Amino acid sequence: MNLTEALKNQILVADGAIGTILYSEGLDTCPESYNLTHPKKIEHIHRSYIEAGADVIQTNTYGANFEKLQDYHLEHRVKDIHKAAVQIAKRASNKNTYILGTVGGFRNIKKSDLSIESIQYHTEIQIETLINEGVDGILFETYYDLDELLTVLRHTRAKYDIPIIAQLTASNTNYLRNGTLIPEALESLLKAGADVVGLNCHHGPYHMLKTFKHIDIPNHAYLSCYPNASLLDLEENELKYSNNAEYFSDAAKELVNQGVRLIGGCCGTTPEHINKIKQITKNLKPITHKNVVPIKTKQYKKQNKIEPSIKELVTNRPTVIVELDTPKHLDTSQFFEGIQALEDAEVDAVTIADNSLASVRISNIAAASAIKQHYKIRPLVHLACRDRNLIGLQSHLMGLSLLGINDILAITGDPSKVGDFPGASSVFDVNSNGLAEIITQFNQGINADGDTLRSNTNFSVAGAFNPNVRRLEPAVKRLEKKIESGMEYFITQPVYEPEKVKEIYEATKHIDAPIFIGVMPITNYNNALFLHNEVPGIKLSESVLNAFEKVKDDRDATRRLSMSMSKQLIDAIHQYFNGLYLVTPFLKYDMTVELAKYSKSITGTQIKEAIL
Missing domain, CATH: 3.20.20.220 (TIM Barrel)
Structure with missing residues (x-):
């Protein structure tokens, strides 16, 4: 059965971070370049997540787009990096593993000057390569810009019949950076053709839970959540995430109670985090109804101009x-x-x-x-x-x-x-x-x-x-x-x-x-x-x-x-x-x-x- 069929009746556990593991080991280039230079290392990370209990893994291609690879003079290797990533993931997988081809957003906090047409063009190259190599689904992750995600999602859905997971990233628990309420943004992704919608990155489990209390369960789709391990900490001039796998698993149970069916980890998460999630969720059944807490939008008194501009x-x-x-x-x-x-x-x-x-x-x-x-x-x-x-x-x-x-x-x-x-x-x-x-x-x-x-x-x-x-x-x-x-x-x-x-x-x-x-x-x-x-x-x-x-x-x-x-x-x-x-x-x-x-x-x- 495919990914969406599997989600009908069970909780699926996804993998965790790849990049932060590599950075913790001294990586001084982009993680995606390791698909070409250190394929066994990437395969080992994939296999460690599968052995920890991950049902779903993602290709090591999050930042492998044309613009980001330019910083490392690798923009001409976009297709090679994606092909290698899928092949590595397949070698690490077993017959029960779902492989998602990962595509990250161009526009983040530092907004890209690329036009939406250019973004779509470069994203299409990534998607086409991943699908041709045989992934089980496409994961759009860490998208700060709703318009960008809607654009690439609609184009992908119009061209391919494949499960699509669309995940936004918000620095606020209620709103995207343009002021759109997160539940409304997720609803727009569902209408654009996503099979699974959710959030990843920026927040740890605590703030993710606050957000999902406001999100209703879709009728014909599913919810996903990939929190960070924690907030970042500075220890001896080195940025680190908390080693909090036990706490992370407790939060996973609460996320299931909020309707989440695909749970993984983002920055700072490790195979230990994923193992704890698997242990806590393996006997849980998906919920179909919940009480949604409405977001209390704050009213304010509008300031009037007192002089002409x-x-x-x-x-x-x-x-x-x-x-x-x-x-x-x-x-x-x-x-x-x-x-x-x-x-x-x-x-x-x-x-x-x-x-x-x-x-x-x-x-x-x-x-x-x-x-x-x-x-x-x-x-x-x-x-x-x-x-x-x-x-x-x-x-x-x-x-x-x-x-x-x-x-x-x-x-x-x-x-x-x-x-x-x-x-x-x-x-x-x-x-x-x-x-x-x-x-x-x-x-x-x-x-x-x-x-x-x-x-x-x-x-x-x-x-x-x-x-x-x-x-x-x-x-x-x-x-x-x-x-x-x-x-x-x-x-x-x-x-x-x-x-x-x-x-x-x-x-x-x-x-x-x-x-x-x-x-x-x-x-x-x-x-x-x-x-x-x-x-x-x-x-x-x-x-x-x-x-x-x-x-x-x-x-x-x-x-x-x-x-x-x-x-x-x-x-x-x-x-x-x-x-x-x-x-x-x-x-x-x-x-x-x-x-x-x-x-x-x-x-x-x-x-x-x-x-x-």
């Missing part, structure tokens, strides 16, 4: 924002003098970079908080993915919301190696698009693991746009993807040619998102050379460089030239755009104040007037 401002009238970087030292007198001068010039917002060029500066959230308390000008805070992991980014967002700072520029950030501390780690758990998606969820009252924030935020998210490239079309395509991720308006790198302004307009006029065009006055000829040759995203024409070279020994002439060129740019910008973004060089705020006043004079607009 910068997007709303620039959509309705000419708007000026000015970047003023915080100091690299603790003398803030000139910085706050600049803030006051910008406020007096009726600038709409001051943007504060987040350790730009990976150089250490005073925290922009601290500076923004001081501005919020003591000045009338609004702060627009840059938030870089470089310096904070997913935990820190979310904590930072909650702190900004608490302070009432709602304007954010989401950026990936310059890598650490370009800055003052090239040996420092760059995090990049997400890029700017991923950060914008998290902020969008925050505005819906949901955090990144799908749990409620008990209130919504009111962030308005800007994105960066670099027009100083050889071809604008690809840059505009990236801008469009940023809009899809939740960015509402854009701020460009500084431009230095009026012709570039028109070029940007023509390339972006189809986009329904305001754009602030950047202008940064040049302070001297050496500054011009530095910007052109060393600062990413900024290029100056030969005519601009030559003009500054001619006056390089005359400070007053250099200033006049810089201000004249900047005003010409502002004239061009206001022909096509409402948004002007002035970058203050070296805290020389007098230059940006003059340019902000010039902008106001030529638009004839009272910058601070309220939107009617």
